[in-house]
Amino acid sequence: MRVVLQRSKYSKVTIDGKINGEIDKGLVILVGFTTGDDERIVDKMIDKIINLRIFEDENGLMNKSLIDENGEILNISQFTLYANTKKGRRPSFTYALNPDEAKKLYEYMNEAISKKGIKTATGIFGADMKVEIYNDGPVTIVIDSNEL
Numbered sequence: 139m140r141v142v143l144q145r146s147k148y149s150k151v152t153i154d155g156k157i158n159g160e161i162d163k164g165l166v167i168l169v170g171f172t173t174g175d176d177e178r179i180v181d182k183m184i185d186k187i188i189n190l191r192i193f194e195d196e197n198g199l200m201n202k203s204l205i206d207e208n209g210e211i212l213n214i215s216q217f218t219l220y221a222n223t224k225k226g227r228r229p230s231f232t233y234a235l236n237p238d239e240a241k242k243l244y245e246y247m248n249e250a251i252s253k254k255g256i257k258t259a260t261g262i263f264g265a266d267m268k269v270e271i272y273n274d275g276p277v278t279i280v281i282d283s284n285e286l
Contacts (some may be wrong), residue, residue: 139175139183139243140219142168145192145277149212151261152268159259164209166271170219171235171243179283180247186286187211188256192277200277210257214269215244237264 143165150160167187193202193209204211217240221229234240241263251258261267 139172139179139283140170141183141187141281142216142219143187143190143192143277143279143281144168144271145274146212146271147274148272150270151212151214151259152270153262153265158261158267159212161210161212161257161259163207163274164257165204165211166269167211167213168216168219169213169244169247170216171240172220172233173235175235175243175283177243177246180243181250182286183281183283184247184250184254186281188251188254190279192279204256210259211251212259212269213244213248213251214261214267215240215263 146161146164146166148162149166151158165187188204191203192200193204193207195201217231217234218229220234221231222233223229235243244263248258248260261269
């Protein structure tokens with residue numbers, strides 16, 4: 139599982155010209171799944187994401203987590219995070235988890251985050267989405283479950 143986190147002041151996802159999800163202060167998560175990912179890995183990644191201290195305290199230091207800030211999450215599925223560009227000019231996506239399994243994990247992830255009391259907005263798995271991110275900082279962090 140691979141995620142790109144972006145600290146955000148405001149973000150939204152639009153599908154077919156209509157806002158599907160939007161958040162105020164919080165995190166935009168771009169998430170991709172690969173072979174071997176399961177609910178246990180998703181739970182570990184959620185714990186890492188919501189407790190990662192990447193929000194500024196009163197001294198301007200990154201000492202606060204999403205939970206500390208009562209922040210929100212905009213979670214966007216993005217299989218392209220597993221693009222393989224080693225050969226040629228067209229990326230291969232053979233490392234991305236098959237869509238049926240990935241959709242189940244994405245839906246599980248959104249439900250698990252919401253159960254923690256965090257407002258969670260989403261895109262639609264597999265849809266053509268337009269994502270607007272008002273990146274705060276900018277702060278952008280990549281987390282791979284292989285590194286946990």
